[in-house]
Amino acid sequence: xxxxxxxxxxxxxxxxxxxxxxxxxxxxxxxxxxxxxxxxxxxxxxxxxxxxxxxxxxxxxxxxxxxxxxxxxxxxxxxxxxxxxxxxxxxxxxxxxxxxxxxxxxxxxxxxxxxxxxxxxxxxxxxxxxxxxxxxxxxxxxxxxxxxxxxxxxxxxxxxxxxxxxxxxxxxxxxxxxxxxxxxxxxxxxxxxxxxxxxxxxxxxxxxxxxxxxxxxxxxxxxxxxxxxxxxxxxxxxxxxxxxxxxxxxxxxxxxxxxxxxxxxxxxx
Amino acid sequence: xxxxxxxxxxxxxxxxxxxxxxxxxxxxxxxxxxxxxxxxxxxxxxxxxxxxxxxxxxxxxxxxxxxxxxxxxxxxxxxxxxxxxxxxxxxxxxxxxxxxxxxxxxxxxxxxxxxxxxxxxxxxxxxxxxxxxxxxxxxxxxxxxxxxxxxxxxxxxxxxxxxxxxxxxxxxxxxxxxxxxxxxxxxxxxxxxxxxxxxxxxxxxxxxxxxxxxxxxxxxxxxxxxxxxxxxxxxxxxxxxxxxxxxxxxxxxxxxxx
Amino acid sequence: xxxxxxxxxxxxxxxxxxxxxxxxxxxxxxxxxxxxxxxxxxxxxxxxxxxxxxxxxxxxxxxxxxxxxxxxxxxxxxxxxxxxxxxxxxxxxxxxxxxxxxxxxxxxxxxxxxxxxxxxxxxxxxxxxxxxxxxxxxxxxxxxxxxxxxxxxxxxxxxxxxxxxxxxxxxxxxxxxxxxxxxxxxxxxxxxxxxxxxxxxxxxxxxxxxxxxxxxxxxxxxxxxxxxxxxxxxxxxxxxxxxxxxxxxxxx
Numbered sequence: 001x002x003x004x005x006x007x008x009x010x011x012x013x014x015x016x017x018x019x020x021x022x023x024x025x026x027x028x029x030x031x032x033x034x035x036x037x038x039x040x041x042x043x044x045x046x047x048x049x050x051x052x053x054x055x056x057x058x059x060x061x062x063x064x065x066x067x068x069x070x071x072x073x074x075x076x077x078x079x080x081x082x083x084x085x086x087x088x089x090x091x092x093x094x095x096x097x098x099x100x101x102x103x104x105x106x107x108x109x110x111x112x113x114x115x116x117x118x119x120x121x122x123x124x125x126x127x128x129x130x131x132x133x134x135x136x137x138x139x140x141x142x143x144x145x146x147x148x149x150x151x152x153x154x155x156x157x158x159x160x161x162x163x164x165x166x167x168x169x170x171x172x173x174x175x176x177x178x179x180x181x182x183x184x185x186x187x188x189x190x191x192x193x194x195x196x197x198x199x200x201x202x203x204x205x206x207x208x209x210x211x212x213x214x215x216x217x218x219x220x221x222x223x224x225x226x227x228x229x230x231x232x233x234x235x236x237x238x239x240x241x242x243x244x245x246x247x248x249x250x251x252x253x254x255x256x257x258x259x260x261x262x263x264x265x266x267x268x269x
Numbered sequence: 270x271x272x273x274x275x276x277x278x279x280x281x282x283x284x285x286x287x288x289x290x291x292x293x294x295x296x297x298x299x300x301x302x303x304x305x306x307x308x309x310x311x312x313x314x315x316x317x318x319x320x321x322x323x324x325x326x327x328x329x330x331x332x333x334x335x336x337x338x339x340x341x342x343x344x345x346x347x348x349x350x351x352x353x354x355x356x357x358x359x360x361x362x363x364x365x366x367x368x369x370x371x372x373x374x375x376x377x378x379x380x381x382x383x384x385x386x387x388x389x390x391x392x393x394x395x396x397x398x399x400x401x402x403x404x405x406x407x408x409x410x411x412x413x414x415x416x417x418x419x420x421x422x423x424x425x426x427x428x429x430x431x432x433x434x435x436x437x438x439x440x441x442x443x444x445x446x447x448x449x450x451x452x453x454x455x456x457x458x459x460x461x462x463x464x465x466x467x468x469x470x471x472x473x474x475x476x477x478x479x480x481x482x483x484x485x486x487x488x489x490x491x492x493x494x495x496x497x498x499x500x501x502x503x504x505x506x507x508x509x510x511x512x513x514x515x516x517x518x519x520x521x522x523x524x525x526x527x
Numbered sequence: 528x529x530x531x532x533x534x535x536x537x538x539x540x541x542x543x544x545x546x547x548x549x550x551x552x553x554x555x556x557x558x559x560x561x562x563x564x565x566x567x568x569x570x571x572x573x574x575x576x577x578x579x580x581x582x583x584x585x586x587x588x589x590x591x592x593x594x595x596x597x598x599x600x601x602x603x604x605x606x607x608x609x610x611x612x613x614x615x616x617x618x619x620x621x622x623x624x625x626x627x628x629x630x631x632x633x634x635x636x637x638x639x640x641x642x643x644x645x646x647x648x649x650x651x652x653x654x655x656x657x658x659x660x661x662x663x664x665x666x667x668x669x670x671x672x673x674x675x676x677x678x679x680x681x682x683x684x685x686x687x688x689x690x691x692x693x694x695x696x697x698x699x700x701x702x703x704x705x706x707x708x709x710x711x712x713x714x715x716x717x718x719x720x721x722x723x724x725x726x727x728x729x730x731x732x733x734x735x736x737x738x739x740x741x742x743x744x745x746x747x748x749x750x751x752x753x754x755x756x757x758x759x760x761x762x763x764x765x766x767x768x769x770x771x772x773x774x775x776x777x778x779x
Contacts, residue, residue, distance in 0.1 A: 006541050013543040024366040031367060048386060109281045110288065116502035120464045120476070121495045124483035128491075129305065200373070204458075208377040208465050219378075226381035234381045238374055245373045423585050424615035428680055429605035429632035438628075442619040521619045521660055 024250065050232045055239065058232045067221075072240070075217040078134065079206050082141025083199055090146040090198070091191060094153025095183060104154075111150065119144040119205045120212075127213055137209050144205035145198035152194025156187030192257040199253065203245055307489035312496070315489045324478075329497065331473040335391065336463055339398025340456060347403045348448065351410020352440055361415040368408035375455070376401030376462030384470050394466045394474075401462045402455035409451025413444030445517055453510050460502055529596030529606070529683040531559040531582070531716060536591035538577050538740075551577045553740040554591070559684070564710060564717045566727035569737035569776055575720045578737075579688050582718065583609050595683055605629060608682030612689045614669045616661040622672050623648070623657040629680025647675040650709060667698035671705065678713060685715045689722065700756050703729055707754055724773045728765060729754055736775045743775050 016023035032052055038044070039051030062068035096103050097111075119140045126136045160183065168182045184191075210219025218237050225233035293309040303311065319325025355361050379400050380393075387393040417440065425439045441448075467476025475494055482490035538552040552574040559565050567575045581588045584603040593600040595607065608629075616625050623644050630640035648654050651671045661669055670690055677685055691699045703726060710717065721727050727734045728748055736743040748768060750759070759765045 006543075007546070010541075010543040010546045014546075017544065023362075027363050027365075027367045028370070105280060106284050109284050113285070113499050113503060116506070117495050117499035118461045118464065118502070120461050120468070121479060121498045123468070124479045125488065125491050125495070127483060128486065128488065203373075204375075204377055208380075208461070211377065211380055212465060212468055222378075222381040226385055229385070231382065231385060234385065238378055238382070241378055242370050242374050246370050249373075418613065418615065420611045420613050420615040421617065423583070423603065424609065424611060425617075425628070426585070426603035427583055427605070427607060427609040427682075427686075428629040428676070430628075431632070434632055439617070442617070445619070517619070521662065 021251075047229075048231060050235065054232050055236050058236050062233075062236070068240075071217050071221050075206060075210065075219070078137050078217065079141060079199075079202055082138045082206070083145050083195075083202050085138070086142045086145025086198055086202065087149055087195055089142070090149030090194070091153050093146075094150040094191075094194075095157055095179065095187070097150065098154040098157025098187070099183070111147070115147040120208055123209065123212055132213050132215060136213060137206065140205050140209045141202045145202040148197040148201060149191070149194040152190045152197065153187055156190025156194075157183055159190065160186035189257070189260050192260050196249070196253045196257055200245070200249065203241075207241060304486045304488060307492050311489040312493050315487075315493045316497075319490075319493065325493075325497070328473060328475050328478045329501070332463060332467065332475045333501070335394050335474065336398055336456075336459055339395045340402050340459055342395070343399045343402035343455070344406060344452070347406035347451075348410050351407045351448075352414050352436065352444065354407075355411040355414025355444065356440070358415060361411050365408070365411065368404055368411065371404040372408050375404055376458040377465050380462075380466055380470065383466075389470045391471075393470050394463065397462045397466050398459045401458035402452070405455045405458065406448065406451040409447045409454075410444055413447025413451075414440055416447070417443035442521075449510070449514055449517075453506075456505065456510070460505075464498065529716065530561045530563075531557075531684050531718070532592075532594040532597075533557040533578075533582070534592050534594075536578065536581065536593065537589050538574070538581060538586070539589045551740055552581070555740075555742055556591075557735065557742070559716055559718060561716055562714045563733070564719065564731050565733045565735060566719045566721060566731035567735045567737055568721055568724055568727040568772060571722060573737045574740040575737050576688055577740075579609075579686050579718065579720050582684070583607050583686050605632065605680050606683040608677035608680055608685050610670075610673050610677050610685070610687040610690045612692050614661070614666075614673045614693070616669055616672055616676070618661050620660075621657065622653065622659055622661065622664070625661065625672055626676045626679050628676065633680075643679055647679040648672075650678075650712065651675045651705070665698075666694045667702060670694060670702060674706065674709070678709070678715065683716065685717045687717065687719045689720055691726070692721070692723075699726075704755060706730065707752065711752060724776065725769050728769045728772060729756070729759060734768075734772055736772055738776060746772060 016026075036052050039046070039049055059068070093107075097107055098104075122140060122143060123136070126139055130136045130139070164182055164186060165178070168178050173181060206217070207219040207222075210217040211223045214220035214223070218241060222234045222237035225231070225237070289309065296306060296308050316325065354364055376397055379397050383393040383396045383400075387396055421443065422435070422439060425435055430438060463474070464476040464479070467474035468480040471477055475498055479491055479494040482488075482494065534556050536552060536555045536557075537550065539548050539550045541547075542549050555578060557565075567578065569575050577586070580586045582593055582600065584600055584607065600607070616622075617628070620628070623641060626644040626647055627640040630643055635643070645654065645657065648657055651674065653668060653671055653675070656664060656668060656672070661672070664672070670693075673690065674687075691702050694702065707730060719727070719730055728750075731748055734746045734748060736746070746768060750762070750765060750768075
C-alpha cells in the first residue's frame with residue numbers, strides 16, 4: 001500500500017542526485033502555489049498583494065521597455081566596482097594585520113568600531129561630501145565589503161601553520177616572496193569565504209543605498225514604485241534580488257570557495 | 270595567559286585616544302569647513318546638549334526599543350519553528366533552500382513594501398526588524414538542530430528522555446552554537462535595517478536624527494550620531510552576545526574562542 | 528537485570544536510490560540469559576549494528592520479536608542502555624552531569640543522583656574528571672564515561688556498539704580489561720558488537736558469528752576470569768577459539 005509513494009520518493013531522490021539544482025528549486029513550488037491561491041482567493045486586497053501572474057507580466061513589460069535590464073546593469077556594475085575596491089584594499093590590509101602584532105593592536109579596535117557604525121550610518125555624511133551619485137554608492141559598498149574581507153583574511157593568515165613559514169624560510173624565501181608564495185595561497189580559502197560574505201553584505205548595502213539615496217538601480221526601482229503605490233514592481237524587485245543573489249552565491253561563489261579549499265586539501269571550517 | 274579586563278580595555282582604547290588627538294589637532298589645523306566635517310569639541314558639545322535636553326536619550330531609547338521588541342518577537346517565533354523543522358531530516362532538507370533564499374532579503378529590502386503595508390511608524394519598522402532576525406535565526410536553528418549527531422539523540426532516548434527532556438536537554442543546547450550565530454547575524458541585520466528604516470519611515474530614533482541633521486548640514490550631530498551608533502553596537506556585542514557565547518558554547522568546546 | 532530473547536528477527540528496508548527492497552537481517556534467533564555477556568562478531572555490513580539498533584529500539588524491526596524479560600520491545604527506553612562508538616556524550620554537560628542524566632530522567636533528586644554518579648565514576652576510576660567537560664578528556668576517558676553513564680541507569684540489558692573502535696590500540700586493551708572488571712563487579716546482561724574477533728573472544732562468555740545478516744555459529748568461551756591480555760596472548764585455547772571464529776567469519 002505504501003508502494004506508490006515510496007516509488008515516487010525513489011524517483012525524486014534519483015532525480016535530485018543527478019541534478020542537485022532540482023533539489024534547491026523544488027521547495028519553492030509549493031510557496032508559489034500558495035501565493036497564487038492566496039491572491040486568487042483575495043484574502044488580502046489585490047492592491048496590497050498582487051499575484052504571480054501580475055508580477056510576471058510586469059517583468060515582461062519592464063524587460064521589453066529596457067528599464068529592467070538598465071537598472072540591473074547599474075546595480076551590478078556598482079556592486080562589482082565596489083567589491084573590487086573592497087577586496088583590493090581589504091586583502092593587503094588583512095595580510096598586514098594578520099602578520100604584524102603591532103598593526104593588529106593599532107588597527108583592530110578601530111576596525112571593530114567602524115564596522116559597528118555600519119555602512120548605512122555613513123550615508124548622511126557621504127551625501128554631504130559627494131552628493132547623490134555613483135561615488136557615494138561605491139564608497140558605501142567598499143565600506144561594507146572591506147570588513148568581512150579583512151576579518152577573514154586575518155583569520156586565514158593566522159591559521160597557516162608556523163611550520164609552513166619555517167619551511168619557506170629554510171628554503172631561502174625573502175619576506176616578499178613569503179607573502180606571495182606562502183601567505184596568500186595559505187590564506188586563500190578564508191579569503192574566498194571573506195569575499196563571499198563581503199559580496200553578500202555588499203549586495204544588501206547596495207540595495208539599501210539605492211532605496212535611500214539612489215537615482216537608478218533595483219533598489220531605486222522598488223522605492224520609486226512604493227512612492228507610486230505600485231506593489232507589483234516592489235515584489236518583482238525583491239524576487240529578482242533574491243534569485244540573483246541565490247544564483248550567484250550557490251552556483252558561482254560557493255563552488256569557487258569549496259574548490260579552492262578542496263583542491264589544495266585545506267580545511268576551511 | 271589571562272589578562273585583567275582593565276588591561277584589555279586600555280589596550281582597546283589606546284588607538285582611539287590617538288585618533289581623538291589627531292582629530293582635535295588636524296581638523297582646526299587644516300581649517301576644515303565645519304559644514305564638511307565638525308571639530309571634536311562641537312561634537313562633544315552637541316552630545317552634552319543632546320543629553321541635557323533629552324533629545325539624544327529619546328532617540329537612543331526609541332531605536333533600542335524597536336530593536337528589542339522586533340528581536341524578541343522574532344526569536345519567540347523563529348526558535349520553536351526552527352527546532353520543529355530541524356528534527357526531521359526530510360523536512361529540513363526540503364525547507365533549507367527556502368529559508369536561505371529569504372535570508373538574503375533580510376531587513377532592508379523589505380522597507381518599500383513594509384511602508385506600503387503598514388504606513389510609516391512603529392509598525393513598519395518593527396516588521397522590518399522582525400523580518401531581519403526571523404529568517405536568519407530560523408535558518409540557523411534549523412541547521413543547528415539537524416546537525417546534532419543522531420547518536421547523541423539516541424543516547425538521550427536510551428537514557429529515558431521523554432519529548433520535553435529531549436527538547437530542553439538535547440535539541441536546544443545542541444543547536445545553541447548555530448542559534449547564537451544566527452542571533453548575532455540577525456541582530457546585525459536588524460540594527461542596520463533599523464537605521465535605514467528610521468531614515469525614511471519615521472520621526473524618532475537615531476537614523477532619523479542623522480537624516481534630519483543632513484538637511485541642515487549639522488555635521489556635528491551627524492558625527493555624534495555615528496559615534497553613538499558605533500558605541501551602542503559594540504556594547505551590545507561585548508556585553509550581551511560575547512558573554513553568552515563565552516559561558517556556553519565556548520566552554521562546551523563546541524566552537525573556537527572568538 | 529533481565530534476560531533477552533530474539534525470535535526470527537528480520538529487517539528489510541527500501542533503498543530509494545536503487546528502487547528496491549534490501550534485506551539487512553535475516554531470521555535471527557538468539558537468547559541471552561540474565562547476567563550473561565555475549566559478543567556478536569562479523570565483518571562490516573553484516574547487519575550486527577542493525578540488530579543492535581533494533582534491540583535498542585532506534586529503528587523498527589520488520590518481523591519477528593524482541594523480548595526483554597518476556598515483554599516485547601517498543602522504541603528506545605531506559606531498560607536497554609547503549610554505549611556508542613562515537614561516545615555520544617552531551618558536550619554541554621559536565622562528566623558528572625552526563626553520568627547523572629539517566630537518573631535525572633527518572634526524576635531522582637539532585638543530591639541523590641550526584642551520589643550515584645560519583646559512585647559509578649569511582650568504579651571507572653574517573654573521580655577527578657567529574658567537573659570537566661567531555662571535550663577536555665581523551666577518547667579513552669570519554670568512552671569510560673559513556674560506559675558508566677549507561678550503567679548508572681541500571682538498564683536490564685547493556686548494548687555496546689563497537690564501543691572501542693574509535694580509540695587507539697593500547698587504550699583499547701586497557702578499556703577491555705576495565706570493562707571485564709566492571710562487568711564482574713556489577714554483572715549486567717551485555718550484548719557487545721564488534722568486528723574485532725580477538726576482542727569478542729576476550730570479553731564474552733559466548734561469541735555469535737554473523738555474516739550477511741545470518742548467524743553462522745555460536746561458540747562458548749569458557750576461559751577463566753579475570754581475563755588479562757598478557758596471559759591470554761600466550762593461551763592456546765584462546766588462540767584456537769579466536770582462530771575458529773576468524774575462519775568462520777572470513778569464509779562466509
